Amino acid sequence: MRRVGIIGVGQSVFGVRGDVTIQELAWEAVGEALEDAGLTQRDIDISIVGSAGTRTYELYPAVPVNEYSGFSEKGPLRVEAACATGSAALAVAYNMVASGFVNIALAIGVEKMNEVDTATSLAVGGRGGNYLWEYHFYGTTFPAYYALYATAHMANFGTTEEQLALVRVKNQKYAARNPKAQFQFEVTVEDVLKSRPVAWPLKLYDCSAITDGAAAAIVASEDAIKKLHIDIPVWIEAIGYASDTSNITRREDYVSLKATKIAAQMAYKKAGIEPRDVEVAEVHDCFTIAEIMAYEDLGFVEKGKGGKFIEEEQSDIGGKVAVNLSGGLLGKGHPLGATGLAMIYELVKQLREERERGRQAPLKRYIALAHNIGGTGHYGYVTILRR
Amino acid sequence: MAEKKTSRKTVKAEGPTIDSVPIVYRHKIPISKTVKYWDGLKEGKIYATRCRSCGAVYYPPQADCPYCGSSDVEWIELPGEGILETFTRVYSRPQGYEEFEPYIIAIARVGNVRVMGWLINVKDERCVKIGDEVILSTTYIEKHNKYIITFQLKNKQC
Numbered sequence: 001m002r003r004v005g006i007i008g009v010g011q012s013v014f015g016v017r018g019d020v021t022i023q024e025l026a027w028e029a030v031g032e033a034l035e036d037a038g039l040t041q042r043d044i045d046i047s048i049v050g051s052a053g054t055r056t057y058e059l060y061p062a063v064p065v066n067e068y069s070g071f072s073e074k075g076p077l078r079v080e081a082a083c084a085t086g087s088a089a090l091a092v093a094y095n096m097v098a099s100g101f102v103n104i105a106l107a108i109g110v111e112k113m114n115e116v117d118t119a120t121s122l123a124v125g126g127r128g129g130n131y132l133w134e135y136h137f138y139g140t141t142f143p144a145y146y147a148l149y150a151t152a153h154m155a156n157f158g159t160t161e162e163q164l165a166l167v168r169v170k171n172q173k174y175a176a177r178n179p180k181a182q183f184q185f186e187v188t189v190e191d192v193l194k195s196r197p198v199a200w201p202l203k204l205y206d207c208s209a210i211t212d213g214a215a216a217a218i219v220a221s222e223d224a225i226k227k228l229h230i231d232i233p234v235w236i237e238a239i240g241y242a243s244d245t246s247n248i249t250r251r252e253d254y255v256s257l258k259a260t261k262i263a264a265q266m267a268y269k270k271a272g273i274e275p276r277d278v279e280v281a282e283v284h285d286c287f288t289i290a291e292i293m294a295y296e297d298l299g300f301v302e303k304g305k306g307g308k309f310i311e312e313e314q315s316d317i318g319g320k321v322a323v324n325l326s327g328g329l330l331g332k333g334h335p336l337g338a339t340g341l342a343m344i345y346e347l348v349k350q351l352r353e354e355r356e357r358g359r360q361a362p363l364k365r366y367i368a369l370a371h372n373i374g375g376t377g378h379y380g381y382v383t384i385l386r387r
Numbered sequence: 388m389a390e391k392k393t394s395r396k397t398v399k400a401e402g403p404t405i406d407s408v409p410i411v412y413r414h415k416i417p418i419s420k421t422v423k424y425w426d427g428l429k430e431g432k433i434y435a436t437r438c439r440s441c442g443a444v445y446y447p448p449q450a451d452c453p454y455c456g457s458s459d460v461e462w463i464e465l466p467g468e469g470i471l472e473t474f475t476r477v478y479s480r481p482q483g484y485e486e487f488e489p490y491i492i493a494i495a496r497v498g499n500v501r502v503m504g505w506l507i508n509v510k511d512e513r514c515v516k517i518g519d520e521v522i523l524s525t526t527y528i529e530k531h532n533k534y535i536i537t538f539q540l541k542n543k544q545c
Contacts, residue, residue, distance in 0.1 A: 013398055015397065016400060017398075018400050019401070115407075119481055122480070123482035125481075137533070138535065139484035139490065139492075141477060141479065143477075143479065144492055148474070152472065156517075183397055185397075198479045200475055200476040200478065201475070247447060248503070249494055249501040249502060254472065254473045254494070
């Protein structure tokens with residue numbers, strides 16, 4: 001397998017983007033990634049389009065996205081892994097380059113989620129598990145699935161609603177400074193606690209929003225990187241992957257995501273690092289409880305101590321690992337197909353030390369981790385980057 | 388980039404739009420291999436399957452055992468009581484459930500498997516605790532013309 005580096009990244013402004021179609025939105029990220037790499041469409045061998053595509057009128061989004069961005073002959077491959085779609089697209093692009101199938105590949109992640117109303121969106125999200133045995137009978141929603149984990153985590157470990165709220169407070173602190181975030185303001189613990197219940201014990205501010213957005217990354221082989229004279233490539237050291245049962249009733253417990261644990265162990269082993277080596281991370285905080293579980297399942301802190309970890313500011317700049325300096329899914333928004341690649345976008349900028357004051361992680365080892373979950377731990381991807 | 392500025396800055400760009408030609412999906416879901424389960428719900432019984440070859444128990448039921456490759460499964464009725472493992476009350480309801488009152492989705496340990504159901508007759512979800520004992524039954528839901536599994540707290544009122 002050949003060494004693979006990231007040479008260009010782009011991201012659209014996230015939010016309710018009623019001003020653009022899916023292909024126009026994708027171009028915002030693709031155009032920026034090409035410019036960032038100093039390449040044109042001719043230099044790209046293949047394009048991988050990641051889109052969950054369950055809420056848009058464009059049911060086969062890869063082809064229109066590719067045509068609009070000027071890749072109509074570049075053999076689009078459409079990838080879907082629910083909310084982990086972006087990471088799955090990166091994994092495909094990585095493997096195509098690592099294997100020698102191509103030299104330079106583009107991974108695009110894009111999602112338009114606001115073309116349908118909220119009730120429809122909840123009905124689509126609630127099918128992100130097993131329609132027949134769960135949604136059909138019980139009207140599960142995506143917030144409800146994570147709320148089942150929150151209830152169990154709180155009962156088992158004494159995790160509090162205030163500790164959950166602190167995750168949102170931290171992430172909004174950084175989202176407020178991120179011009180591409182959906183929600184660019186700070187909140188208090190009280191704001192979170194007072195917000196309306198969505199799926200008890202989760203309240204509105206415990207939940208990521210319904211977001212439109214796009215992100216893209218260009219990956220290349222070590223030879224191509226040398227030929228192109230890329231100044232600061234960011235190397236993909238490892239990609240760990242895992243999955244879990246579609247039926248939530250078949251899970252081993254409701255306090256951790258097995259897909260995170262397996263994917264993390266695989267990624268750490270491949271990269272030859274320990275959890276404590278990670279300096280900056282983007283973790284999958286689709287809900288506040290998800291970030292707490294991620295601290296534990298990624299090995300940043302032992303199981304059950306995630307609430308304490310945020311309380312002691314260990315996941316903030318100056319703590320053990322700086323988590324979600326983009327604002328996370330909570331602050332930045334969570335456009336399913338784009339999310340995994342938006343994590344990569346943020347971490348590449350962090351590793352290049354291009355972030356503005358107050359949002360740049362201090363780095364010594366230059367090791368970053370992206371943790372992207374699809375569904376409720378249905379898919380798990382852990383990607384380790386190093387400058 | 389179209390961005391609307393408010394005191395709490397949120398990206399919300401509303402442009403002119405047109406309506407798509409609507410598409411309606413009406414799926415027919417095959418139940419021939421699990422018809423015993425669907426009939427059981429009508430009689431207040433909850434069935435799982437057990438592989439006659441290796442003994443693996445499946446809930447939700449499935450007709451094929453992927454571990455030993457056998458499709459020789461038998462139906463077993465689950466016990467009528469269980470222990471609550473986790474729950475949530477759904478306030479933001481999805482399309483198709485909008486006309487229901489906020490409902491409690493719960494998962495209970497029943498024998499060797501876990502079962503999802505609606506926990507009913509509960510006013511205050513904060514008084515429900517993991518580990519509470521529940522009684523299982525089935526309930527007809529007229530709005531969807533279907534039977535579902537319902538739990539009720541065995542030893543307390545909430």
